[in-house]
Amino acid sequence: MRTRLLAVVVVAALALAGCTSDSSTTTAVSGPLCDELPKGDEPGNPTALASEPVDQALQWITVLTTFEGALRASELVPELEGKKAITVLAPSDDAFMAKFSQDNLDELMIKDKDTLRTLLRxxxxxxxxxxxxxxxxxxxxxxxxxxxxVGEADKMARIGDEATTVCADYRIANGRVHVINHVLGNLPTTAGQGDSGH
Incomplete structure (x- = not known):
């Protein structure tokens, strides 16, 4: 009887250890920009974001404030959260600054939501x-x-003609997020053109 009880206790302990090990599995990201982002046990670290919906995860990736704000302004979040799986190729804030003037960004986010949604898609x-x-x-x-x-670019991935991943492989609840260094799509570059005093 004691032997059987001991066996049950050992099996239960092993099962608990297995569950604990699975839940603490770390999520690795890679790329030159990753060092500037939360890591280890810091709030917003990659492992902590693995179960988050896309809009919540993006809020913690601190180089994506423009993309995250654009996603909220576009009202695309419910559509993305409803998809079984997605990959987000998210341009960094520097990428947006190199592409658009502040006036142009304001126009997209406040008035031209259709163009903004096309850009994000x-x-x-x-x-x-x-x-x-x-x-x-x-x-x-x-x-x-x-x-x-797409294809190889040293240890990163090339996206289109100009973009490469700079911090790749964030997991989110229904997919992946890769930070990239250029804005995709066909909109004209307006950076440096006539901002009205922002």
């Missing part, structure tokens, strides 16, 4: 792709219907 793929997947693929199709060439 050009950065989202309707399936979950890791950095390795992007490096191995020849192309991906974004939600706006554009086929974008």
């Amino acid at each position: 050009a950065h989202i793929v309707d399936r979950s792709l890791s950095l390795a997947d992007l490096r191995d693929a020849d192309s991906v199709t974004t939600l706006d219907g554009t086929t974008v060439k």
